[in-house]
Amino acid sequence: MITAETIDRILRFNSGGIPVLSVYVGVDEGTGSRSAVRTRLSSLMHDIRPLTEDRSLGHEARLSLRNDINRIEDPVRADLVGPGTLVTFACSAAGLFEELRLPRTVRDRVVVDVTPWVRPMVAVLDEYHRACVAAVDRATAQLWELHLGEMHPVGSVRARTLRKPDFAGWHGLVEHRVRNKADTLTRRHFHQVATVLDDLFRVEGYELLIVGGHQEDVPGFLKFLPKAIRPKVAGTFDIDEATGREAEIRRTAEGIVDRYEREEERRLVAEVMERVAVGDAAAAGLDQCLWAGSTAAIQLLLVQDGATAPGVVCDESGWLATVGEACPLCGARTRRTPDxxxxxxxxxxxTGGSIEHVLADTTLKQHMVAASLRFPLPPVPRAG
Known part of the structure; x- marks a missing residue:
């Protein structure tokens, strides 16, 4: 499982100027997947192997790249081979070797740069909200955590059962009392499940809740949810004995999360573009957003999924731009970057900002990037 600590460690990695090898390889299902991955890795490594003889790189950099290529071509760990993408970050000279598996496939790519190429990883992880799935009926509740394409149980609740009356007579009155008692027990059960969910959300910090149940029961159960959880309900689904298997519940829940994510993307893009249109603290387009990023002004960055662009960066001041031999802020020479x-x-x-990679069809396609800003931007300096 990819953890926040792993991502933070990769983001903060400093190679000291030595090239970092970032490799993304899609993995298909099937018994021959490990062999197929090795073949595709070898093909990618073949494309960059000439760099190990490139005299424009120092001896240490060439040796580090050679070691990284050889290690990446070693047999792939079995636990990393499954449907999705195998990701490797390597820089042997600086002690970096991270292998991760993403839950969905991205395009095969190898990038050599002085920093790890993390954006495809961040884009995929951005899609996977950590969610709690609850399948609830009048007598039981099963709870799961859904994250990164995997679902595992986190709890269950069973209601107190109603004993069948052991006497006859006064059938109408008995039936009425039994129905009232059953309704009371159902309300208590729903309240207990809601309390368990409240505790789980407080402790685990789930972002979303997905509720499944019989069509006639779900609306009644939702009324028992605490106010803090109600806005986190991403969707509901109907469940019965024919569709109650865990694998089917997972697929249904993933579909709900996916729809929620696309709707959220469209909403965020609309909000930022509206702020751009009225001259509020927002930016659209690569040049403006690069300058906003250079000044630590971005609160939320929207990135069109799959968009890339070459450019330059100043490692001294943090200045970012599409072109420029020298940094206009400090005068240092810039470093070219493939993305x-x-x-x-x-x-x-x-700088504490948020990232949203946008897969939905929105006006962001015209700009590649857009951002909500903390403050209005100062004038853009001239590139050297």
């Missing part, structure tokens, strides 16, 4: 949007993502995360 300046990736550098922008890292800069925003380092």
């Amino acid at each position: 300046v949007i990736d550098e922008l993502v890292e800069a925003v995360m380092a």
